[in-house]
Amino acid sequence: MTDARPVTDRAAPPAFGALRAALGDIMAADVARLRARIDRSEREGAGASLRAKIAAEIDRSRGIRRARAEAKPAFELPPELPVSPRADEIAAAIRAYPVVIVAGETGSGKTTQLPKICLTAGRGERGQIAHTQPRRLAARSVAARLARELHT
Numbered sequence: 001m002t003d004a005r006p007v008t009d010r011a012a013p014p015a016f017g018a019l020r021a022a023l024g025d026i027m028a029a030d031v032a033r034l035r036a037r038i039d040r041s042e043r044e045g046a047g048a049s050l051r052a053k054i055a056a057e058i059d060r061s062r063g064i065r066r067a068r069a070e071a072k073p074a075f076e077l078p079p080e081l082p083v084s085p086r087a088d089e090i091a092a093a094i095r096a097y098p099v100v101i102v103a104g105e106t107g108s109g110k111t112t113q114l115p116k117i118c119l120t121a122g123r124g125e126r127g128q129i130a131h132t133q134p135r136r137l138a139a140r141s142v143a144a145r146l147a148r149e150l151h152t
Contacts, residue, residue, distance in 0.1 A: 013051035016042045019058065026061035028127035034058060069125045073150040075116050081109030087117050094121040111142055116149070 014022075019038050023031050034057060041050050077084040083104060093100045094117065104110050111133075118129045131146070133139035 013048040014055050016051070019051065019054055022055075022058045022062070025065065026058055026126070027065050030057070030061040034061070065125055072119060072124070073152055075119075075150050077113055077116060078109070081107075081113060083109035083113045083117075087113070087120065090114070090117050091121040094118060094123065112145055112149070115146055 016038055020035065023035055023038075026034070034054065037054055041054065077087055079085075083090070083102075090100070090102060102110055102114060111131075115129050115131055118124060123129050131139065131142060133142060
């Protein structure tokens, strides 16, 4: 994680390098757009006022991410499901690798508990946790169950 101080708190507008460094702590949806804006501004020799505007956008996105992290719902993993005792191991793998494949028997809790394990691994703060099912009815029923279990 980068420096948690607001980018705009500095006396002079931050340098382009400081703006790029702050991108690691913002919403994932904002990273590409702001990186392109920083690069374009640096190539064009943008002035302090444009750097200050970019810094304000970074601070706004950082605030949204922080609010999402603080609003993370409390939940429990049902101990009777086989995936629950392996939750820490799965969360560590999710943090360490961009792709994780979890294989298990039907009814082991993969569908309903993996999104919650993703939350414990820090996912969902910078973006969304997506859940897919081959049929719309299955997707809706899983989403409804997760919403009940997360009290959201």
